[in-house]
Amino acid sequence: MNGITIDQFAEELDLEIIYRPDNPETKITTSDLNRPGIQLTGYFEYFPHKRLQIIGKVEWNYLATLGDKEKERRIEEIFKYPIPGVVITRELEVYPEIIQMAKKYNRTILRTDIATTKFINKIINYLDDVFAPKTTMHGVLVEVFGMGVLILGKSGVGKSETALELVKRGHRLVADDAVEIKRIEDGILKGTSPELIRHFLEIRGIGIIDIKRLYGVGAVKTWEAIDLVIELEFWDEKKEYDRLGMDEQYAQILKVDIPKYVIPVKPGRNLAMIIEVAARNNREKQMGYNAAQELSNKVLMEMEK
Structure with a gap:
C-alpha cells in the first residue's frame, strides 16, 4: 500500500483539523510515529521525518520555555522536512509559530483531546491494521466454537450450504x-x-439471503482470527484420503501456516458436523493432545507386550 491521505486519517480517528493546506503533498506511509522532543533541542542527525509527528505535553511545555524567536526557529527546522503531519494531543493550545510554519511549508496540523500515550496506542493499532499485508480469497469464513474456520473449495462444492448449516x-x-x-x-x-456483501450468503436455487435478518445479530460477526482451514473437494474414488490424522497439513496464507484438513464431499456426509469435530480436534491439538498420536502410542505399547 502506498499510504493513506491525511484527510482519511483525520476522518477515521475523528481528529480536529487545525490547519490543512489546499493540496497536501504527503501521505502517511508507515505505522511508526515520532515525538520530536530531541529535534526541538536541535539534534537532526537522525530524524524520522517520514513518520507522523506527535506533540504531547512534554514537547509543548519545552516549547513554552523558549523565547518567541527561538521557538519559531526550532519549529521551522522540523517543518522544513516533508513530514506527513503533526498531531497535538490533550487538546493543548496550538502555538502561533506552529500554524505559521504549517502555512509556510504546507504541513497539516491536527489535534485530539486524548492523552498522548493512549492516543499513540490507538493510532499504532489503526495504522498497523491499515498497512498490514492483505489478500482476498474465495471461500467462506465461519466462527465455530470460538475458532475461525476458513472453508475453501471449488465453486459448487457446498461451501455456502455448509456455512448455512453451521449457522x-x-x-x-x-x-x-x-x-x-x-x-x-x-x-x-x-x-x-x-x-x-457483509452478512449476505448465496445459496444456489434460492439466491441471496441476509443471515443477520433471518437469524439475528447473534448469527454474524464482523471479523475473526483464522485458526483452521477446511478444504472441501468432490470425492475421488481413486484418491487415498487420510484416515488416521498422523500427517499434519498446513495452508500457507500471507506466509503464515494454518492447520488444514481436506474433507471429501459426497452425498450423505454431514459436513457441518465434520467441521465441528475438526474445530474441536484442532483445539485439543493446540492444548497438547493429539488423538491419532495417542492411539499410535497405545498400539505400540500393546505390540511391545
Missing part, C-alpha cells in the same frame, strides 16, 4: 464468497468480509 447449529458467519485477510501482529490472520 443453524449456533455458529456465526463472518464472510461468504470473498474473504478479506490481513496478517496482523504475531503472525495472526484476521479475516473479514467486504462491506458491500
Whole structure:
C-alpha cells in the first residue's frame, strides 16, 4: 500500500483539523510515529521525518520555555522536512509559530483531546491494521466454537450450504464468497468480509439471503482470527484420503501456516458436523493432545507386550 491521505486519517480517528493546506503533498506511509522532543533541542542527525509527528505535553511545555524567536526557529527546522503531519494531543493550545510554519511549508496540523500515550496506542493499532499485508480469497469464513474456520473449495462444492448449516447449529458467519485477510501482529490472520456483501450468503436455487435478518445479530460477526482451514473437494474414488490424522497439513496464507484438513464431499456426509469435530480436534491439538498420536502410542505399547 502506498499510504493513506491525511484527510482519511483525520476522518477515521475523528481528529480536529487545525490547519490543512489546499493540496497536501504527503501521505502517511508507515505505522511508526515520532515525538520530536530531541529535534526541538536541535539534534537532526537522525530524524524520522517520514513518520507522523506527535506533540504531547512534554514537547509543548519545552516549547513554552523558549523565547518567541527561538521557538519559531526550532519549529521551522522540523517543518522544513516533508513530514506527513503533526498531531497535538490533550487538546493543548496550538502555538502561533506552529500554524505559521504549517502555512509556510504546507504541513497539516491536527489535534485530539486524548492523552498522548493512549492516543499513540490507538493510532499504532489503526495504522498497523491499515498497512498490514492483505489478500482476498474465495471461500467462506465461519466462527465455530470460538475458532475461525476458513472453508475453501471449488465453486459448487457446498461451501455456502455448509456455512448455512453451521449457522443453524449456533455458529456465526463472518464472510461468504470473498474473504478479506490481513496478517496482523504475531503472525495472526484476521479475516473479514467486504462491506458491500457483509452478512449476505448465496445459496444456489434460492439466491441471496441476509443471515443477520433471518437469524439475528447473534448469527454474524464482523471479523475473526483464522485458526483452521477446511478444504472441501468432490470425492475421488481413486484418491487415498487420510484416515488416521498422523500427517499434519498446513495452508500457507500471507506466509503464515494454518492447520488444514481436506474433507471429501459426497452425498450423505454431514459436513457441518465434520467441521465441528475438526474445530474441536484442532483445539485439543493446540492444548497438547493429539488423538491419532495417542492411539499410535497405545498400539505400540500393546505390540511391545
